[in-house]
Structures are given as structure tokens and as C-alpha cells.
Amino acid sequence: MAPSSEIQSLVLHGAKDLRLETRPAPQPKPNEVQVTIKATGLCGSDLHYYTHGRNGNFVLQSPMCLGHEAAGVVTAVPEQPASNDTTITPADSSLKVGDRVALEVGIPCRTCNLCATGRYNLCPKLSFRSSAKTFPHADGTLQDAITQPANMCHKIPESMSFEEGALIEPLAVCLHAINRSQTAGSGSGVPLTGSTALVIGAGAMGMLTAAALSVSGVTQIVIADIDAPRLKICEGLGGGKFGIKTFLIPKKAPLPTTEENLASATELAAQVSAFAGLATGFDRVYECTGVPPCVQLGIFASTPGGKLVLVGMGNPVQTLPLGAAALREVDIIGVFRYANCYPPAIQMFASGKLAGIADALVSHRVPLSEGSKAFRLAANQAQEGEDEGRVAVKVMITA
Amino acid sequence: MVEWEGKEDLAFVLSVDRKFSFEPRTRPKPATSRDVVVRVIATGICGSDIHYWRHGAIGDFKLTQPIVLGHESAGVVEECGEDVTSLKPGDRVALEPGVPCRRCRQCRGGKYNLCADMRFAATPPYNGTLTTHYSLPDDFCYKLPKEMSFEEGALVEPLSVAVHSTQLAGIRPGNTILVLGAGPVGLLCCAVARAFGASVVVCTDIVQSRLDFAQSYAATHVHRMSGQPQEDKDALLQTLPVETTGFDAVIDATGVGSCIMCGIHALGRGGTFVQVGPGRPIIDFPVAQLCSKEGVYKGSFRYGAGDYELGVELVQSGKVNVRDLITHRFDFEEAQAAFESSSQQNGMKTIIYGYQVKQSWLAAKL
Numbered sequence: 001m002a003p004s005s006e007i008q009s010l011v012l013h014g015a016k017d018l019r020l021e022t023r024p025a026p027q028p029k030p031n032e033v034q035v036t037i038k039a040t041g042l043c044g045s046d047l048h049y050y051t052h053g054r055n056g057n058f059v060l061q062s063p064m065c066l067g068h069e070a071a072g073v074v075t076a077v078p079e080q081p082a083s084n085d086t087t088i089t090p091a092d093s094s095l096k097v098g099d100r101v102a103l104e105v106g107i108p109c110r111t112c113n114l115c116a117t118g119r120y121n122l123c124p125k126l127s128f129r130s131s132a133k134t135f136p137h138a139d140g141t142l143q144d145a146i147t148q149p150a151n152m153c154h155k156i157p158e159s160m161s162f163e164e165g166a167l168i169e170p171l172a173v174c175l176h177a178i179n180r181s182q183t184a185g186s187g188s189g190v191p192l193t194g195s196t197a198l199v200i201g202a203g204a205m206g207m208l209t210a211a212a213l214s215v216s217g218v219t220q221i222v223i224a225d226i227d228a229p230r231l232k233i234c235e236g237l238g239g240g241k242f243g244i245k246t247f248l249i250p251k252k253a254p255l256p257t258t259e260e261n262l263a264s265a266t267e268l269a270a271q272v273s274a275f276a277g278l279a280t281g282f283d284r285v286y287e288c289t290g291v292p293p294c295v296q297l298g299i300f301a302s303t304p305g306g307k308l309v310l311v312g313m314g315n316p317v318q319t320l321p322l323g324a325a326a327l328r329e330v331d332i333i334g335v336f337r338y339a340n341c342y343p344p345a346i347q348m349f350a351s352g353k354l355a356g357i358a359d360a361l362v363s364h365r366v367p368l369s370e371g372s373k374a375f376r377l378a379a380n381q382a383q384e385g386e387d388e389g390r391v392a393v394k395v396m397i398t399a
Numbered sequence: 400m401v402e403w404e405g406k407e408d409l410a411f412v413l414s415v416d417r418k419f420s421f422e423p424r425t426r427p428k429p430a431t432s433r434d435v436v437v438r439v440i441a442t443g444i445c446g447s448d449i450h451y452w453r454h455g456a457i458g459d460f461k462l463t464q465p466i467v468l469g470h471e472s473a474g475v476v477e478e479c480g481e482d483v484t485s486l487k488p489g490d491r492v493a494l495e496p497g498v499p500c501r502r503c504r505q506c507r508g509g510k511y512n513l514c515a516d517m518r519f520a521a522t523p524p525y526n527g528t529l530t531t532h533y534s535l536p537d538d539f540c541y542k543l544p545k546e547m548s549f550e551e552g553a554l555v556e557p558l559s560v561a562v563h564s565t566q567l568a569g570i571r572p573g574n575t576i577l578v579l580g581a582g583p584v585g586l587l588c589c590a591v592a593r594a595f596g597a598s599v600v601v602c603t604d605i606v607q608s609r610l611d612f613a614q615s616y617a618a619t620h621v622h623r624m625s626g627q628p629q630e631d632k633d634a635l636l637q638t639l640p641v642e643t644t645g646f647d648a649v650i651d652a653t654g655v656g657s658c659i660m661c662g663i664h665a666l667g668r669g670g671t672f673v674q675v676g677p678g679r680p681i682i683d684f685p686v687a688q689l690c691s692k693e694g695v696y697k698g699s700f701r702y703g704a705g706d707y708e709l710g711v712e713l714v715q716s717g718k719v720n721v722r723d724l725i726t727h728r729f730d731f732e733e734a735q736a737a738f739e740s741s742s743q744q745n746g747m748k749t750i751i752y753g754y755q756v757k758q759s760w761l762a763a764k765l
Contacts, residue, residue: 087431089500089502089503089516090500090503090515090516091500091502091503091516092502110501110502110506111433111501111536111537111538112538113704113705113708115501115507116509116511116703116704116705117509117704117705118507118508118509118510118704119509120507149502151502151503339507340504340507340508343504
């Protein structure tokens with residue numbers, strides 16, 4: 001497909017102010033390729049920028065395109081570099097026009113110690129598309145085409161759809177969380193296979209985490225949420241063969257005192273453990289909401305020596321029962337995006353074990369020209385009839 | 400102060416038929432905006448340099464065009480690329496001579512020493528540091544504290560090999576370690592193992608003078624190998640002050656088959672054996688021993704993230720002494736004699752000064 005000389009970009013100018021603009025098509029530099037975007041999934045951070053013009057402390061300082069969960073097809077590569085150009089390596093020049101790729105959109109500096117030790121997700125100079133953390137802002141993937149370093153474009157097999165390709169990014173977040181739940185803290189814990197896990201929060205992240213855990217051999221997986229329709233989707237994941245058990249958390253208003261709230265969380269933890277037939281709690285808990293009562297639940301529901309991974313980003317300052325974690329050697333593990341997780345995520349999809357996951361998770365598909373509708377859907381602020389009667393799990397902008 | 404008189408660069412070149420000569424070279428410019436150009440002040444000779452001279456190849460790396468050898472160097476920054484912020488002209492630095500691609504799976508995964516596209520100085524076809532000026536990226540230069548001499552800075556390279564291998568052994572405080580080989584690398588592994596908290600470090604060799612040196616340098620005990628693995632193993636275990644069935648970790652810096660055989664036999668249950676470098680590419684290996692004691696046999700290759708920094712810190716803090724390993728020093732014009740001396744295993748470590756470098760600069764803490 002020949003690249004045209006102009007592209008459309010969906011640009012955020014301020015809260016709820018999205019504008020479709022025409023721009024010249026970007027041309028790839030010597031170490032880059034041009035990728036025509038076929039699918040971009042919307043993420044909670046995109047929604048924050050859309051709704052508030054900021055994501056926590058990161059405030060939009062200039063117009064910026066959103067979107068970072070993307071897949072597409074390579075539509076232009078640079079001309080052959082001179083053979084004595086030592087700055088171009090094999091990892092830069094292995095893609096050709098027509099290759100289908102999932103995009104890893106965070107570019108690290110590659111020269112600091114964090115990069116050198118493989119933890120490039122923590123690089124202080126990392127530039128991430130669609131984030132206002134650094135300035136100038138790097139535009140996101142809600143455009144017809146972008147240019148990207150070739151070594152950050154990961155080939156996906158023909159058997160994978162572009163929508164599955166766009167799910168690689170959130171799946172990479174899940175795999176990073178699962179990796180950290182094995183390696184971080186004291187020792188590696190029990191092997192995943194045969195272990196027990198609790199996922200708190202049945203959004204797209206919780207659902208993907210539960211699916212990835214199932215594929216990784218975890219025997220007992222419980223996913224908990226306050227929303228029954230989302231739990232229903234979880235039950236059907238993997239054609240029902242993932243064996244994910246669901247637990248409906250009763251919706252309750254917060255109680256007046258910290259002690260009462262913690263007592264309530266303790267009791268809820270006991271109920272979830274009993275539901276799973278576990279005497280002392282779960283080997284691993286993946287907290288995918290960021291909401292304080294859920295994080296508290298996560299601590300109480302961990303078995304002694306267990307691991308709690310904080311996947312959800314909520315209030316940065318929370319009241320938590322640290323003693324209940326520390327004195328039982330429950331490791332509380334933070335995660336930030338992912339490093340080196342795209343290849344295993346692609347392998348997981350390519351193996352066929354996650355067949356059907358895109359159909360289950362992608363609830364709505366919208367073209368770029370109707371971008372505002374996509375954001376309204378994802379923010380649960382859809383206008384009359386826009387949602388076609390389906391709960392929004394993962395909304396994708398597709399070409 | 401080190402001053403450059405501005406004449407043409409001179410390089411010490413090995414031809415394809417393995418003859419040395421001195422040749423003029425154009426002074427390099429920084430290869431990228433993040434590179435610096437360093438005036439090379441001191442370079443140590445490594446066994447691999449000797450090997451290319453004597454044999455023209457190491458494994459699959461073959462000499463097919465003239466090459467400048469040398470990769471254990473320290474020097475002074477003279478020019479910085481326009482985006483360099485961490486260094487300035489006049490800075491004294493140790494050079495890490497291997498530049499990875501930074502983008503492949505190994506680099507991104509934290510093991511840049513395993514980069515398939517690694518450009519390593521003095522490994523064909525890449526030129527090394529036995530020349531006047533050398534260009535490399537700013538993050539591969541490590542500032543020397545003012546108390547460290549250029550000679551010590553040059554030895555951070557083999558020290559980093561020891562730091563990397565010894566870390567792979569997983570040494571915990573109080574451990575008992577066996578180091579096979581009392582050459583420079585073996586000695587440095589002994590010193591690093593002591594710095595990491597090992598209580599017992601037994602060093603072996605077949606040359607008595609090397610063992611005597613090891614005993615005074617960093618080993619707690621030494622043993623002269625007989626070449627009979629079983630006998631040697633029994634003798635080694637008897638050196639341990641507290642009776643145990645084996646060493647917590649074994650580090651082999653010889654590559655010799657009978658040493659490796661002995662080392663596996665002397666390894667404790669659940670222990671780790673680190674192979675710092677190979678000798679013959681294929682050896683007889685006691686696999687049954689390894690399995691029954693659930694030992695771990697690890698390969699080690701050069702050095703990676705954090706190793707140079709730790710090396711500089713170990714020298715600066717006095718935990719590892721590299722100065723005492725230097726036994727011979729030659730001017731740049733005498734580089735051939737330096738190679739001949741080193742190849743006869745005279746002394747321990749031989750240093751060649753850079754072109755027009757005065758001897759007084761090296762020991763001085765400028």
C-alpha cells in the first residue's frame with residue numbers, strides 16, 4: 001500500500017478538545033521505518049488526558065496526539081545506508097515494506113545504567129508517545145501513520161490480527177507484572193504452575209492478566225470486581241476453558257474510620273479466600289484498580305510469603321495496613337510499563353493459546369474520524385445508543 | 400600536565416603475516432556526537448593480544464587485514480562530541496573497549512556483553528588502543544579518581560573481567576572459594592572474591608613463583624597442582640580450615656582440562672563453577688559429578704553493565720590492588736620488545752606507554 005503524502009492526525013488541544021488535522025506524512029530517518037497504523041486501543045491514561053487535559057502530575061503543555069497501544073504495517077523504509085555508516089546496526093535495518101508490526105513506543109536513552117542492565121522502562125530520559133511527562137511531547141499513534149525506530153517495531157505473524165497486535169502493549173504490561181511477581185522480593189516464590197492468584201479489577205488489564213496467568217499454568221485464578229457484566233465476560237474468556245472464577249464484590253460506601261474500613265477489607269479477604277477454598281490466602285495478587293480499599297484487600301488476601309503486584313495506578317498516596325504485609329513477608333511490588341516483554345507477548349498470541357481474547361475484550365471499534373466517540377465510549381460517557389448495548393472494555397480506533 | 404605536541408598520530412600495527420610495524424595515522428574525530436577522543440597513556444598487554452601475534456587467529460576471529468592490538472587502556476580526554484555532557488577535555492579515564500549495538504535483544508535485556516554486533520577493540524576487524532588517539536562513546540569512559548594512576552586505570556579492564564566472573568559465582572560472606580590459575584586474571588579473581596567477603600580463597604597453579612606471589616597478594620592458601628585431578632582435589636579440600644565436602648564456588652582461570660576436572664570434583668554440593676575463559680574448545684567433562692551434586696557450570700564472557708564502575712571503586716577503596724601486578728614497563732617505541740617479554744611469561748603484567756608519553760606521567764596521580 002503506497003504511502004500518501006498527507007495524513008490525518010487526531011490531536012488533543014485540551015480537555016475534551018480533539019481535532020482531526022491534516023499533516024505531511026512523516027518520512028523515516030536512517031534507523032526508522034514508517035508504519036501505517038491499523039489499530040490503536042485506548043488506555044486509562046489516554047482517557048485521563050482526554051477528560052482532564054492531564055494525567056496526574058503530567059499536564060498537557062501543547063497539542064498532542066494520544067494513543068500508544070498500536071499495531072500496523074510498514075509502508076516505507078529508508079534508502080540503504082552507506083556501508084561505512086557505523087550508527088546503523090542489523091537491529092535497525094531488518095524490516096521491509098509490508099511487514100506487520102506491534103509498536104513499542106517508549107524510546108530509552110540506551111546509555112544509562114538502567115538501560116544497560118535491561119531495565120529500560122525506568123530510564124529517566126525515556127520518551128513515551130502520548131505522555132505529557134516529557135516536553136516536547138511525543139505524539140501518540142492516533143494518526144494514519146508514524147515513524148518509529150525499526151528496532152522498536154516487533155514483527156507479528158500473519159496469524160495475528162492487527163487488533164491482537166494492538167493488545168500486545170497491554171499484554172506486555174501484564175507479562176511484566178507476572179515477571180516481577182516471580183523475580184522481585186524474597187526469592188522467586190512458588191512456581192506459577194500449580195499456584196493460586198487473585199486479580200482485583202475486571203477491566204481490560206485485569207482480564208488480560210487473568211488470561212496470561214491461565215496460559216502460564218496458574219491453577220486457581222479468581223478475578224474480583226464490583227461490576228457483574230464485566231465478570232461475565234471473564235467467565236467466557238478462552239471459551240470458558242481458562243477456568244477463571246469470578247467474585248462479585250458488594251458495592252459499599254466507605255465507612256467513617258480507617259479501622260472500620262480495614263476490618264471490612266479483612267473480612268472481604270477472608271470471603272474471597274474461602275470462595276477459592278484457600279485457608280491462608282493467595283500466592284500472588286495482582287491489583288488492577290489502584291483504588292485504596294482494593295489495595296487493602298490485596299494485602300489481606302495474600303498468603304504469608306506471598307506477592308502483591310500493584311498494576312493499577314490510583315491515588316499515589318494511600319492508607320495501607322503495612323504491618324499486615326511486612327510481618328507476614330508479603331512483598332509489595334511496583335511495576336511501571338514493561339521491558340523486554342513484547343517478544344514473549346507475541347509468542348503467547350502466536351501459540352494460539354489466547355485465541356478469542358481480542359473478540360472478548362475489544363468491545364467497540366471506531367474510525368479515526370470519529371475519535372471523540374471512541375473516547376466517550378471508553379470514559380463511560382457515551383451518548384444515547386452509541387455503546388450499542390455493550391459495556392466498554394477495550395475501545396479501539398481501527399483503520 | 401600531559402601535553403600533546405601536535406605531531407602526527409603513530410600506531411603500532413600487526414600485519415596479516417604477523418609482523419609488527421609503526422605507521423602514521425590520521426588523528427580520529429569523534430565518531431558520533433556522543434563520542435570522545437582519548438589520548439592513550441597506558442596500555443596493558445593481554446594474552447589475546449599475544450595470541451593474535453603468534454597465531455593470527457583466536458577461534459573464528461581471523462586476522463585478514465592489518466590490525467592495531469591492545470585493549471586494556473587508560474588515557475586523557477582531548478576532544479568531545481557536541482552532545483557529550485559527562486566528560487570534558489583533560490578528564491582522566493579508563494576505557495571500556497567494546498561498544499555494543501544497544502538495540503538487539505541481548506543489549507536491551509541487560510547483557511550487552513553478548514551483543515552479536517559487538518565492536519571490540521583488537522578483535523578482528525576492529526582496531527585497538529596501541530595507537531596515539533582512540534575514539535569511543537562517552538558512556539564507555541570511566542573517570543579515574545585523582546588518586547588512581549593511568550597504569551591502574553589500564554588494569555581496570557582485566558579487573559572488570561574478574562569482577563564479572565566472580566559475580567557469576569554468587570559469593571556470599573564467609574564462603575570458601577577455589578580459584579584455578581595464578582595468572583593475572585586468576586589473581587584478580589582471588590582479590591575480588593576476598594573483596595566480596597569470601598573467607599577462604601585457595602589459588603592453584605603449576606609455577607611455584609606464581610603461587611608465591613598469589614599467597615602474598617590475595618589468596619589465603621595456595622596449592623601446586625600435580626595434574627592428577629583426584630589427588631589435587633583431596634589436597635585442596637584438606638586446605639580448608641573447617642572440614643567441608645567441597646568449595647562453595649570454583650572459578651577456573653586456566654582453561655586446562657585437568658584443572659576443570661579437578662575443580663568440578665572439588666565443588667561443593669549445590670555450588671557454582673564459573674569458567675572465565677576456555678583453553679581447548681572441547682574437553683572431557685565429569686558430567687556425573689555435576690549432576691549428583693546439582694552444581695551449576697557457568698560460562699563467563701568479558702564484562703557488562705556496572706562491572707567497570709565496580710572495578711574502579713574496588714581499586715579506589717583499596718579493596719583490590721592492581722599496582723602490584725605491574726612488573727614490566729616499556730615505551731611506545733619498544734612495543735615489540737614488550738610483546739616478546741610478555742609472551743615469555745616474564746613477570747605478571749606488562750604496560751606499554753602511549754606515543755610520546757613520559758614515564759613520569761604514569762605513576763603520577765595527575
